Structures are given as C-alpha cells and as structure tokens.
Amino acid sequence: MIAIFVCAIIAVYAGLRVVFEKNTMRKLPFLNVVSFAITGTIALLLPHPLTILAAAAYFVGSTLESNAIASTWAGGIRRDD
C-alpha cells in the first residue's frame, strides 16, 4: 500500500516541478519522472497479467512524446546536417 502512495506523491511532486521549471528542455527530465511514477501506479493499481502491456504502452508512448518534443525543439532534422 505504501508503494502506491510513494509513486503517486512522486508523480504529483514531479508534475509541480514541470510547471515551475522555466526552461523547456529542463522540464523534460521532470516529465520523465512523471512517466515513471504513473507507470508504477498503473501496475500497482491493476495487478493483472495484461497490465504490463498497458504500462509498457503508456511508458513507451510518453517517452516517444518527450523524444519528439526535445528533437523538435532542438531543430529536428535540420540540426543533423
């Protein structure tokens, strides 16, 4: 039971850090912590074999979004040249 509270509290804390951090690129590590904490909460709330699919799908999706935000913000393909 404590494990769910730890995950939920860390998710809220990291969410607040995302809001109050001014630099967009430095927001992303905090957003990453939110993803970790919510993935953990999903698994802890739904102990079912299929939950791992839901947790992994959420986590990979949010990572891909962070990747896309960071790469777009950095200039995308133009910067690779």
Added chain:
Amino acid sequence: MLDEPTRILIAAAICWANFMIIDLFFKLPESGGVVGATAIAEQVEAGGGKLNGGFMMGNIVSSPDASAGTLLASCGVFCAGLFGGLFAAALVYIGNRICYDPGYAGTTGCITATFIVYGATQIGFAASDFIAGMVIAILTIQGISSIHASRLIARLWKVRCRLIRGCR
C-alpha cells in the same frame, strides 16, 4: 522480515545500482542518441551541470534505457511473475526500436532486473517494493537537481572510463 518502507529503500538502492551500472557500461553518458538528447545535455550544461551527465539524462528522457527496463521488469514480475518480466524485456526492445535506439541498454537492464526482482521476491521482498524503489531511484537522478545529478553521473563516467577502456 523487514517492514515495507525499509524494503522500498533497499529496493531503491538495488534498482539505482542496476540501471546506473548498465547505462554506464553501454556508454549512455558519452553522446546524445538523438538531437533532442543532445539539446537537453546542452541546456543542463548551460545551467551549471556537466555535459556527460546531461547526455545520460537526455538519453533517459528520449528512449527507454536500463532504468525504464528495471521499472517495467518490476511491473512485469509484479503482474505475471518471471514470465511477465521477460515479456517486459520484449516490450522494452520494441519501445527502443520505436525511439530510434539500438536497444542494448534497455533490454539488458530489463533482463537483469527481472532476475534480481524475481530472486528478491523469493527472500521476502515484494515486486511492488521494486516498482516504488525504481520510481525513487529515477527521482534522485532526473527529479531533484539536474546540476548535481549531472555532476554525479559525470564523476561515475570518469570512473567507468578509467576501469574499462573505449571512451572518447
């Protein structure tokens, strides 16, 4: 048997060591895997941190690495036992490929974490301790201070380069 907060803290230390050793071994602090990771590293450096630490933080943000593998392995073992953990490794590999990453660190971290978590459940730990532990472990790297975390990673990266050759 230990009480739950103590088990969570021990699990956090084990998860931290697992993902840090594997990420350092697979050279995550050496360079950014995608342009986004490099940009995060530059911003961390501009804020007073170290570039190598920033690269690793950027790589963790941009693709499922060993820390994500450890978390999903814990979730897999919690939901479906040893098989769940190994299934999570396959999902991490697919996630790595989606995020334009070779996938060595994430998949290796997930497989080692599966056996660590499954072994720990045999000696009195619960898989849920490792889920909360991994969330605490990632909080220490990504969620408290990017400056101090990047300096710590840069210091560990120097130690790794001294022990194993092949660093730029």
